[in-house]
Amino acid sequence: MNPTRKLFCLPCLGLVLFSLLLPIARAETVNNLYEAEVLVTGQSSEARAEGIRDAFSRVLVKVSGDRTLANNPDLGSLLKRASGLIQQYRYKSMPNPESADASDGPDRLLWARFDARAVNRLLRESGIPVWGETRPSLLVWLGQESGTRRELISPEREIALKTRISGVADSRGIPLIWPLMDIEDQNAVQVSDLWGGFEEDIRTASDRYLPDVILVGRLSNLGRGGWRGEWILYLPDKTSRWQTLANHRDALAEEGLQQAVDALALRFAPQQVSTGTSHLKLRVYGVSRLADYALIQDYLRTLAMIEQVDLLSADAEKIDFLLRVNGNRETLVRGIQLGAVLEPVVIQEMPDPDAPERSEAVDGDGLTYRLR
Numbered sequence: 001m002n003p004t005r006k007l008f009c010l011p012c013l014g015l016v017l018f019s020l021l022l023p024i025a026r027a028e029t030v031n032n033l034y035e036a037e038v039l040v041t042g043q044s045s046e047a048r049a050e051g052i053r054d055a056f057s058r059v060l061v062k063v064s065g066d067r068t069l070a071n072n073p074d075l076g077s078l079l080k081r082a083s084g085l086i087q088q089y090r091y092k093s094m095p096n097p098e099s100a101d102a103s104d105g106p107d108r109l110l111w112a113r114f115d116a117r118a119v120n121r122l123l124r125e126s127g128i129p130v131w132g133e134t135r136p137s138l139l140v141w142l143g144q145e146s147g148t149r150r151e152l153i154s155p156e157r158e159i160a161l162k163t164r165i166s167g168v169a170d171s172r173g174i175p176l177i178w179p180l181m182d183i184e185d186q187n188a189v190q191v192s193d194l195w196g197g198f199e200e201d202i203r204t205a206s207d208r209y210l211p212d213v214i215l216v217g218r219l220s221n222l223g224r225g226g227w228r229g230e231w232i233l234y235l236p237d238k239t240s241r242w243q244t245l246a247n248h249r250d251a252l253a254e255e256g257l258q259q260a261v262d263a264l265a266l267r268f269a270p271q272q273v274s275t276g277t278s279h280l281k282l283r284v285y286g287v288s289r290l291a292d293y294a295l296i297q298d299y300l301r302t303l304a305m306i307e308q309v310d311l312l313s314a315d316a317e318k319i320d321f322l323l324r325v326n327g328n329r330e331t332l333v334r335g336i337q338l339g340a341v342l343e344p345v346v347i348q349e350m351p352d353p354d355a356p357e358r359s360e361a362v363d364g365d366g367l368t369y370r371l372r
Contacts, residue, residue: 027212027338028175029133029302033062035113036171039106043091049083051110056082059114062173064123065131065265067258074126081122088113120304124273124326131173131269132304134338136212138260139177140165141202142253143194146221150191153219154181164250165257172261177209184208194218197232199239212236212338215260219249227252233260235267268338270305270331277307278328281366282321284342292371293319299341305331320366332367342369 036058040051056079061069069075092109120130142153142161155162155178162178169176179185188205192198194216206214214234222228229244229252240263246252284296293314300309300323308324325332336342345368 027134027136027340030135030173030175031133032170033133033173034059034116034119035111036062037092037109037111039094040091040108040110041106043108048089048110052086052089052112053079053082055089055110055112056085056114058171059119060123060128062171063119063130064128065173065261065269066128067172067262069128072128078122078126082114085114085118085122086112087115127273129270129273130304131265132335133302134335135174136264136268136338137175137177137210138169138213138215138264139179139206139209139211140215140217140257141179141189141194141206142217142219143191144219144221144249145195150195152181152186152189152191152194155179156181161250161253164254168254168257169261172258174261174264177211179206179209199234203234213264215257217253217256219252221249229253229256231256231260233263268334270327270334278325280323280325280329280332281312282323282332283318283366283368284321284371285318285345285368286371287314287319288316296321296341296371303332303335305335329367336367336369340372343372344368345370 036055038051038054038058040047057070057075060075060078061067072078089110089112092111094106094108123130144151144153153161166176179189185205189202193201193205195218197216202214202216213236216232216234218230220228220230225247227246227249229246231242231244233240242259244252244255244259246255282300287293287296296319297309297311300306300321305326306323307326310322310324312320312322314320323332333344336344
């Protein structure tokens with residue numbers, strides 16, 4: 001065997017083996033962050049302007065990941081910019097028109113979409129971080145306790161509860177997954193797993209859905225209209241626990257999901273606005289087709305912290321990009337961490353005594369990834 005060829009293959013083998021050891025995140029791209037629907041009464045200019053401001057406030061919560069944004073003293077000045085950032089709007093019929101009274105309340109829906117780049121720029125200028133479109137998917141298991149009876153909640157049998165929780169997830173920009181509760185689920189998870197907090201069984205039962213995180217809710221009827229919720233959020237590397245109280249089961253579940261998204265935003269969303277931009281080199285291995293290049297380029301452009309993507313070089317083995325990032329290296333790593341397109345790799349090349357000495361490292365201060 002040619003010894004030079006052997007030296008060349010060893011680093012590649014190390015690259016592949018390292019990649020296989022890394023955890024795979026399967027986050028999703030959320031496409032409706034910059035749009036919202038609100039109830040309005042009539043189609044007057046005043047009603048439309050108020051509806052656009054309401055829709056814009058909901059978009060700001062989704063994009064920032066911060067539901068306490070309503071307490072921000074700058075919110076009023078931000079809402080005044082709503083009409084200048086709108087791209088499209090249209091009116092829609094009420095979901096249940098028989099319940100609408102045009103003379104006494106909202107009688108239609110106003111849907112509005114806002115300019116993504118302009119919204120991101122406005123938030124950053126106001127000192128509010130932007131959570132990108134790549135977000136963790138969340139699988140929800142719910143159980144209910146009333147007296148001595150405990151049971152798993154089937155989403156398809158609890159339409160009102162499912163609709164309410166799904167509405168919360170949509171308003172916060174989180175991809176929600178509901179278990180099918182079919183024979184496979186019923187055999188894989190028992191109500192005792194939820195109350196016992198048997199993590200291994202719950203994670204195993206959840207594997208078929210490929211979620212990034214798992215939320216378990218135990219809803220207990222305390223009597224006299226009181227409910228207590230005990231929640232466990234299973235993250236890739238740890239768990240979080242908390243309790244909620246409410247006078248109604250659906251309100252209890254809604255607040256439990258809200259707090260789960262708060263925890264996800266704290267973990268995955270930027271917690272402060274970057275102080276400037278930086279230029280970083282990104283090298284990607286495993287790009288063999290034009291479609292691969294297009295996939296990577298489109299993916300990078302979905303990340304909110306990346307302002308510009310330029311191609312530096314490409315060959316049969318790898319491709320190099322120069323990225324203008326709103327933030328620093330850590331900001332970019334955090335953004336790429338949630339996504340099923342790229343996985344980080346470490347290359348340890350075997351030295352070739354016959355090769356000429358190079359004056360700089362292969363990747364410099366850049367980042368090295370591989371196409372999944």
